[in-house]
Amino acid sequence: MRSLLDQITVPAQTVSVNRQRGQAILTPLQELASVSGRFLHSPIAHSSGRSLERFVFVGQPGGGDPINIGIFAGIHGDEPAGSHALVRFAEVLHANPELATGYKVFFYPICNPFGFEHGTRISQSGKDLNREFWKGSAEPEVQVLENEIHSQKFKGLISLHSDDTSDGLYGFVRGAVLTKSLLDPALAAAEQFLPRNLQNTIDGFAAHNGIISECYDGILTSPSRLENSPFEIILETPQHAPLQRQVEAMIAALKSILAEYQRFLAFAADI
Numbered sequence: 001m002r003s004l005l006d007q008i009t010v011p012a013q014t015v016s017v018n019r020q021r022g023q024a025i026l027t028p029l030q031e032l033a034s035v036s037g038r039f040l041h042s043p044i045a046h047s048s049g050r051s052l053e054r055f056v057f058v059g060q061p062g063g064g065d066p067i068n069i070g071i072f073a074g075i076h077g078d079e080p081a082g083s084h085a086l087v088r089f090a091e092v093l094h095a096n097p098e099l100a101t102g103y104k105v106f107f108y109p110i111c112n113p114f115g116f117e118h119g120t121r122i123s124q125s126g127k128d129l130n131r132e133f134w135k136g137s138a139e140p141e142v143q144v145l146e147n148e149i150h151s152q153k154f155k156g157l158i159s160l161h162s163d164d165t166s167d168g169l170y171g172f173v174r175g176a177v178l179t180k181s182l183l184d185p186a187l188a189a190a191e192q193f194l195p196r197n198l199q200n201t202i203d204g205f206a207a208h209n210g211i212i213s214e215c216y217d218g219i220l221t222s223p224s225r226l227e228n229s230p231f232e233i234i235l236e237t238p239q240h241a242p243l244q245r246q247v248e249a250m251i252a253a254l255k256s257i258l259a260e261y262q263r264f265l266a267f268a269a270d271i
């Protein structure tokens with residue numbers, strides 16, 4: 001039988017291992033923020049005593065107001081590829097700042113800190129946070145993200161997920177009409193690294209070329225009443241694929257989305 005001391009020390013070790021999971025994401029982002037004049041660390045405190053980690057890459061001005069884009073990862077704590085992809089994407093933008101010209105790219109690398117630290121989908125109170133949005137949720141992570149979505153007036157929201165039931169890449173589109181024409185080339189770019197899921201039904205939804213046009217209720221999106229709907233993309237990588245491949249596929253997709261949306265804006269300005 002374990003002594004009382006063992007019972008106390010085991011959880012303490014577990015806590016420290018769990019913290020390391022988050023630090024593996026946050027430390028490189030914080031280090032980059034400390035050396036980059038364009039990459040800012042600005043966490044947001046919330047009511048639970050925790051904070052929502054936020055980093056912002058401020059691109060060179062592009063001739064108009066900056067275009068705010070939000071990228072959200074780790075809302076399901078057992079899908080770490082998106083969080084790792086955001087570390088890598090910050091490094092990519094730091095090395096190639098022209099990719100972010102005209103943009104302010106908001107990084108939310110760990111939207112569900114408890115789930116991330118414990119390797120579980122759910123929040124501390126046992127909720128799937130990606131079913132809680134715009135329903136008056138009491139979950140502090142949801143409240144702070146809803147507030148961000150309201151106040152930052154994003155032109156695009158991109159959520160990064162991994163699906164352990166899919167053998168290929170796919171995504172959900174919502175919001176602005178052009179969203180599908182952003183996701184298709186993004187999936188094509190990501191196919192350099194992983195195959196696309198071409199099934200007619202994915203995750204219970206009708207799909208066409210890896211694109212699904214409906215989604216679950218309560219997911220992290222803009223509220224439907226928002227005027228001038230932003231583009232909204234939920235990108236899913238096959239979770240059983242090697243982590244590095246998932247990360248590379250996500251980076252290729254993110255680069256494509258920024259480039260295609262810039263092209264769209266330039267075209268719209270010419271009309």
Ligand SMILES: [Zn+2]
Pocket residue numbers: 076079161162
């Ligand atoms: Zn997910």
